[in-house]
Amino acid sequence: MHMADALISPAVGGTMWVASTGLLAWSARKVRQTLDDKLVPMMGVLGAFIFAAQMINFSIPGTGSSGHLGGGMILAILLGPHAAFLVIASVLTVQALFFADGGLLALGCNIFNLGVFPAFIAYPLIYKPITGSAQGGSRLWVGAMLGGIVGLQMGAFSVVMETTVSGISDLPFKTFVWLMQPIHLAIGVVEGLATAAVVSLVLRVRPEALPERPPTGHGAGGSRRVVIGLLIATVAVGCGLSWFASTRPDGLEWSMGKVSGKEELETPGDGIHESLAKIQQKTAFLPDYGFKSAEPVVATTELTPKEPAQWPAVSAGTSVAGLVGGLITLLLAGLIGYGLKRRAVASTRQDQSNTGGEHS
Numbered sequence: 001m002h003m004a005d006a007l008i009s010p011a012v013g014g015t016m017w018v019a020s021t022g023l024l025a026w027s028a029r030k031v032r033q034t035l036d037d038k039l040v041p042m043m044g045v046l047g048a049f050i051f052a053a054q055m056i057n058f059s060i061p062g063t064g065s066s067g068h069l070g071g072g073m074i075l076a077i078l079l080g081p082h083a084a085f086l087v088i089a090s091v092l093t094v095q096a097l098f099f100a101d102g103g104l105l106a107l108g109c110n111i112f113n114l115g116v117f118p119a120f121i122a123y124p125l126i127y128k129p130i131t132g133s134a135q136g137g138s139r140l141w142v143g144a145m146l147g148g149i150v151g152l153q154m155g156a157f158s159v160v161m162e163t164t165v166s167g168i169s170d171l172p173f174k175t176f177v178w179l180m181q182p183i184h185l186a187i188g189v190v191e192g193l194a195t196a197a198v199v200s201l202v203l204r205v206r207p208e209a210l211p212e213r214p215p216t217g218h219g220a221g222g223s224r225r226v227v228i229g230l231l232i233a234t235v236a237v238g239c240g241l242s243w244f245a246s247t248r249p250d251g252l253e254w255s256m257g258k259v260s261g262k263e264e265l266e267t268p269g270d271g272i273h274e275s276l277a278k279i280q281q282k283t284a285f286l287p288d289y290g291f292k293s294a295e296p297v298v299a300t301t302e303l304t305p306k307e308p309a310q311w312p313a314v315s316a317g318t319s320v321a322g323l324v325g326g327l328i329t330l331l332l333a334g335l336i337g338y339g340l341k342r343r344a345v346a347s348t349r350q351d352q353s354n355t356g357g358e359h360s
Helices: 010-034 039-053 072-079 081-099 107-131 137-166 173-205 219-239 251-260 271-283 316-359
Strands: 058-060 065-067
Touching: 010 081, 010 107, 010 137, 010 316, 039 072, 039 081, 039 219, 039 316, 058 173, 065 173, 065 251, 072 081, 072 107, 072 137, 072 173, 081 107, 081 271, 081 316, 107 137, 137 173, 137 251, 173 219, 173 251, 219 316
Parallel strands: none
Antiparallel strands: 058 065
């Protein structure tokens, strides 16, 4: 559900950049006030894991389409909504800058669509009321399933609205929305199942992993096992399982193809679109999660990609992209968490110093 710049006008793209930036600043402030030391490495490794997981498209039977995990619900449950929003923004930024997955103009839209709805709506209003204080079991699975579905349904509708308001494509609202919502319902079911599975596994090793859950005595050992396990899973998924990704167009591309009948949407030739395309062409050193070819891939809107010569598509470029992208995301998300923690400690010391000075 990564939007390309061909769908977005500068006005809509700029507005969503402002909205997402404001939410990121607010989330950073909230995280700084509550961030636990053990959460910093979790932000990094979960960011890397979601990056790798998003490389794997799974086929939707009977549709000719595919989907991939958004990861917002996994992050919200294991990190809390505000840290989750910072991490999903890190993932999407790395994808757009270095892998040409999603446009730079559309980055604000993608952060909003894939981050806001699972973190700030589906998690607090659906998942938490259903699961309550449950350690796992059926309530966790139901909450994760419904949260995943609702988050993706709202994100898909937001894509349609942003595209329609932009008015630079020939995608009619009614037809577009009637294709986007059902296909993302199917993707949402898989999202919910994957979310429940990952959270259940983490809770078995470290029950206190959930932000609201009090410590249970597992201590650093449990945390280390979770971090190491996620790192191993990231390498395995990004470097190997990504070869088995479906080559069918994802839900957004499939819907655009059904509506327009075109294999690709042309990016407007105005100054902003052209300038951002040139920037992305320079920064994306592994475009489309592979080594650069003679014609670099930049924020592609191709709807019917060519089938690889063989399946699975064993590719050194894909493996390198999974490893490098996961590492960059780990560093970015981890540094954000570390930086916020340092600021929180400095602020606390300053407050204590001021209080001590007043008392003296």
